Amino acid sequence: MSLPTRITDLIVKDIRFPTSLEKDGSDAMHKSPDYSLAYVTVKTDSEIEGRGMTFTVGRGTHIVCCAVEAFKKLVVGQKLADIFGDFGQFWQSICSEDQIRWLGPEKGVTHLATAAIVNALWDLWAKMEGKPLWKLLVDMEPEKLVSTIDFRYMEDALTKQEAIELLKSRQAGKADREAELKNTGFPAYTTSCGWLDYPDDKIRKLATEAISQGMERFKMKVGGDIEDDIRRAKIFRETIGYDRLWMVDANQKWEVQESIDWMKKLAPYKPLWIEEPTNPDDIMGHAAIAEALNPLGIAVATGEHCQNRVMFKQFLKAKAMQYCQIDACRVGGVNECIAIILMAAKYNIPVCPHAGGVGLCELVQHLSIFDYISVGCSLKNRTIEYADHLHEHMEAPVKIKNGCYVVPTVPGYLVGVKEEAIKQFEYPMGSEWQRMFADGTFEPDV
Amino acid sequence: MSLPTRITDLIVKDIRFPTSLEKDGSDAMHKSPDYSLAYVTVKTDSEIEGRGMTFTVGRGTHIVCCAVEAFKKLVVGQKLADIFGDFGQFWQSICSEDQIRWLGPEKGVTHLATAAIVNALWDLWAKMEGKPLWKLLVDMEPEKLVSTIDFRYMEDALTKQEAIELLKSRQAGKADREAELKNTGFPAYTTSCGWLDYPDDKIRKLATEAISQGMERFKMKVGGDIEDDIRRAKIFRETIGYDRLWMVDANQKWEVQESIDWMKKLAPYKPLWIEEPTNPDDIMGHAAIAEALNPLGIAVATGEHCQNRVMFKQFLKAKAMQYCQIDACRVGGVNECIAIILMAAKYNIPVCPHAGGVGLCELVQHLSIFDYISVGCSLKNRTIEYADHLHEHMEAPVKIKNGCYVVPTVPGYLVGVKEEAIKQFEYPMGSEWQRMFADGTFEPDV
Incomplete structure (x- = not known):
């Protein structure tokens, strides 16, 4: 399989699991969560894809998907050598997009969306190297690893040089x-x-x-x-x-x-x-x-x-x-x-x-x-x-x-969600959701 | 004009002004802002409407609108007596919606959306009372005013009783x-x-x-x-x-x-x-x-x-x-x-x-x-x-x-955005945006 050189597309899906039916996940503030994903696939000019996600608890997942779409044009078309060559800078280019940053900065929906995209890029990088993510990180030279970090607003706690020395x-x-x-x-x-x-x-x-x-x-x-x-x-x-x-x-x-x-x-x-x-x-x-x-x-x-x-x-x-x-x-x-x-x-x-x-x-x-x-x-x-x-x-x-x-050995980070699960639980059109709307188990979240 | 009793609809519009053309608003982190609004209209069973907004600087305003839509079902159908009778509780019902709160809580896109809705409700209340908002607040009994506040997580700084006494x-x-x-x-x-x-x-x-x-x-x-x-x-x-x-x-x-x-x-x-x-x-x-x-x-x-x-x-x-x-x-x-x-x-x-x-x-x-x-x-x-x-x-x-x-005298809070401005600057279909896309001044933000 040839290695990818650039990103050709970014797709995001709203996937929700009806965990509230069994009260799995219930806590003092989230009485009925439906564990969900804003699930990102980064496509490339090879067969290798990156899969990333952010986690949510149901309603509102589509808002995160909307934010992912807003970042899409900063990602699609980029050369992977440019992204992974200076990942800290690329990360900053998303977090500090000079109009969208007003909605955070670096918090809430826009930062959850950033995570889903960024995690997909790391999954892609790990797959390209044929390693599980932990191994990619462990094998990376300290200078290279630290180059992925945006040190803005951290200098009074940890400088780049301190991080390398550590x-x-x-x-x-x-x-x-x-x-x-x-x-x-x-x-x-x-x-x-x-x-x-x-x-x-x-x-x-x-x-x-x-x-x-x-x-x-x-x-x-x-x-x-x-x-x-x-x-x-x-x-x-x-x-x-x-x-x-x-x-x-x-x-x-x-x-x-x-x-x-x-x-x-x-x-x-x-x-x-x-x-x-x-x-x-x-x-x-x-x-x-x-x-x-x-x-x-x-x-x-x-x-x-x-x-x-x-x-x-x-x-x-x-x-x-x-x-x-x-x-x-x-x-x-x-x-x-x-x-x-x-x-x-x-x-x-x-x-x-x-x-x-x-x-x-x-x-x-x-x-x-x-x-x-x-x-x-x-x-x-x-x-x-x-x-x-x-x-x-x-x-x-x-x-x-x-x-x-058990220490994972499969190359990648998230690796991926099964196609069958996506068909069943993509919201709202997945087969399981359509079944549960039809039988009255759930009302559609408009 | 009869007074409204309940909310019948909530409409949100993405309105953007091309301020980046003149560098108005430029600062060290926001080089080219296009000053924008997520603009909310709350409709009632009378002719009186509430208008509220949140401010953004361009791209991403539609994400805030998406979040406003997600809160819509918590607002439409509500009786105004219930909302204004215990506004603190109503505010909390939005901010702590038990699935959407995961996306904050109370920060970023979802909190900006909350502001737009809540500001529209205050605009409506002030119009119902025939007063500018400041006067509505000034004339309100301390106990009533304080009942609009959600005191959660404030007790170690200011209790409800202290607020009333103050x-x-x-x-x-x-x-x-x-x-x-x-x-x-x-x-x-x-x-x-x-x-x-x-x-x-x-x-x-x-x-x-x-x-x-x-x-x-x-x-x-x-x-x-x-x-x-x-x-x-x-x-x-x-x-x-x-x-x-x-x-x-x-x-x-x-x-x-x-x-x-x-x-x-x-x-x-x-x-x-x-x-x-x-x-x-x-x-x-x-x-x-x-x-x-x-x-x-x-x-x-x-x-x-x-x-x-x-x-x-x-x-x-x-x-x-x-x-x-x-x-x-x-x-x-x-x-x-x-x-x-x-x-x-x-x-x-x-x-x-x-x-x-x-x-x-x-x-x-x-x-x-x-x-x-x-x-x-x-x-x-x-x-x-x-x-x-x-x-x-x-x-x-x-x-x-x-x-x-100059102290304002018109009843309401935001009062409203002119219809003509909405026709011109609603994004992306307003007449000014369509003109600027056609002549190449701007590319549409997909």
């Missing part, structure tokens, strides 16, 4: 760490046992099953009702014991003081972290919560709604996060994720990516594997979220073994 | 302040003389003309080249002297240290403030810049890209802004602007709204007049931005007299 200082032992990880896998934690609207017996059953499959780390949704949370916490600890890790996630539900008060009541059950206690923009609020709860052994974790590297810089500088939960699609794709991983390393904060959803597990595993081999060099306090839904629709689904992500 | 404490003298303002107008500053790409002689000519019309306050765009900025600063001070106020605006161009270094070179020309020195999300960066520059007599102003009340809370708590520049459309409309005005009052920070653009001057004058009469009670350090473009397209354009905004 990467160089951690070259020793890379081969050993790669071999080790291929052997052990990367530690996962599961969110699938503890959705907010799951009944007690379902929690008990799922957690017991997960343990029997080797799972060692568990997360529970909180923030609906404190008595419910205490009861569910007891069920978790009765089922998993106190030697396994257990975390809780409020999905932005509380005020600052409320977060502190609520978590004090859950402290006896020894959660490792409270995730997203309050609004994701409230840096100083998170810092106040951390200051109050850290003495109780409870850390603050956040990041899945943290919009860009500038916001992560605030959280890191303000000691407002003890766990950095990057999302592969919330920020502007791989380039910005690398920037945040490097900043977190400088501030000694472990990166534990947000996943679950659909497609996110497939993406973030590459980022964590790269982090371990090339940047963080430690598995201490590192774990990747895992939820067991919808992987059957992926061309290269994640594999979990003994509670760990 | 408003009550400033009731005395309201009638006097209203009478005074009708007499004097509200102080304006002009941005129209100092766009980045204006040649020196144009700056001198425009500033001289402005002085002859009574203008006392001026702003200049900076951040392209330091030598250019120094030369332009000299021209300004030669033309306006040192008794008039002069501010500078970098539109997010610099790093933190770069902001400090650059402004030290402009300090001899005594700017009142440096506006948006760096990325709008960099709260701690702004605080560091303020700490370094305040001893030189230079304040930090920011807010036009500040996405919501939670971010304003960070800036206020961190002493990162000495002037609070709310934008009537960046945050979620009047409700959130009132929340921010009240928080700023508590932290003793003057509010000087962002305007210019198109339609923004028409909107923010109401917010500042309300602020003066009911909240801030002082004109010290208060001034509203003014740019003299595109007002001819407004049904109720602002009036400037002796360098001050």
